[in-house]
Each structure stands twice: as structure tokens, then as C-alpha cells.
Amino acid sequence: MRIALICNHPVAFSSIEALLNENLLVGLATPFIMHEITFRVQIIAQSKGLPFAMIDPNNKVASMEAWLKECKPDVVFVITFPYKIPEKILKIPKFGFYNWHTGISPNHRGPDPIFWQILNQDEFGGVTVHKMDAEFDTGPIAYIEKVPLLPEDTYGQHIQKLAVASKKATDFMLQNFVPNPGQF
DSSP: OOEEEEEOSGGGHHHHHHHHHTTOEEEEEEESOOSHHHHHHHHHHHHHTOOEEEEOTTSHHHHHHHHHHHHOOSEEEEESOOSOOOHHHHTSSTTOEEEEESSOTTTTOSSOHHHHHHHTTOSEEEEEEEEOOSSTTOSOEEEEEEEEOOTTOOHHHHHHHHHHHHHHHHHHIIIIITTOGGGO
């Protein structure tokens, strides 16, 4: 199984490490935003000899097609990414794209679900892994990892919990999706 990963947040680093440890990671990408995460991901890609791309929001199709052509993944995992991925691109890898959404779907679709979960005083937050389709956060759900959202939790504290949940979601996908991708 050849897995590429697009990310934009530190919660992705434990998943990158897990994919590297299993020798499954074939490419890394970030949005075209210059910040510490971009540089850290680029350094990882360079040190491991992996194709790296910064996805241009003004030219998503061309920049993503070029990156996908270079790394040839069977599937792409997306852990925090601010741009909607065009349907044409979602169809390129054999098994599509899977998104690690930082909210419990279907209740908290869309951008920044953490804010809404805290504001609404939800009992749980978490990570929903779903197959991506043409809409935001609407594809079939592969896995949900819930985490308690305590009344005293800050945004930053909840992000730390989500980092652990994200790694658990990656472990689930490695143990279940990788050997049986057709079932997801």
C-alpha cells in the first residue's frame, strides 16, 4: 500500500511517524502557507527522499496532479487541510482520499469544528475519518475516535487530546484499511 499524506497541523506528526515506521509513506504535502509546520514537513520529506508539494490554492488541480503523479499513492490521507479538494483530484488514487476531521461527524462538519464543540459545550469531541467526496466532510465514515470535552478544556488542551485521537485513528487505518481497503 502506497500512502501519501497532506497536512497542516502538528496533530499530523505522530501519523507521519507511524506511516514512516511501516514504510508506507510515499509523499507529503502542505497548503501553500509559509509557517513552521510547512518547513518541518518539508524537512521530513527531504530527509526521507519523499516527494513534497506545497498545494497552491489558486492552482489546486495542477499542483495536486503533479504531486500525485510523482508519488503515485494508492490512497491519500488528509490531516487538517484548509482547501476543498476538487472531485477530479479525489478520483486519482485507486482508493481515494481519507480525511481526519477534528470533529464528530455528521454533527460538526466544516471548518474549525473545535470552536463549535467548545462553544456548544459538547460532551465529546474527537476525530472522524471519512472518505472524501465532492462536499465538505460528508463522505462515508471509516472510523470515529471520541475524546471527552471537559468544561474547563481550552482550545489548546483539546488540540492535545485530538493529537492522541488522530494517532489512534491512524493506527486503526493501518490495522484495518491497509489490509482491506476495498471494505472502506
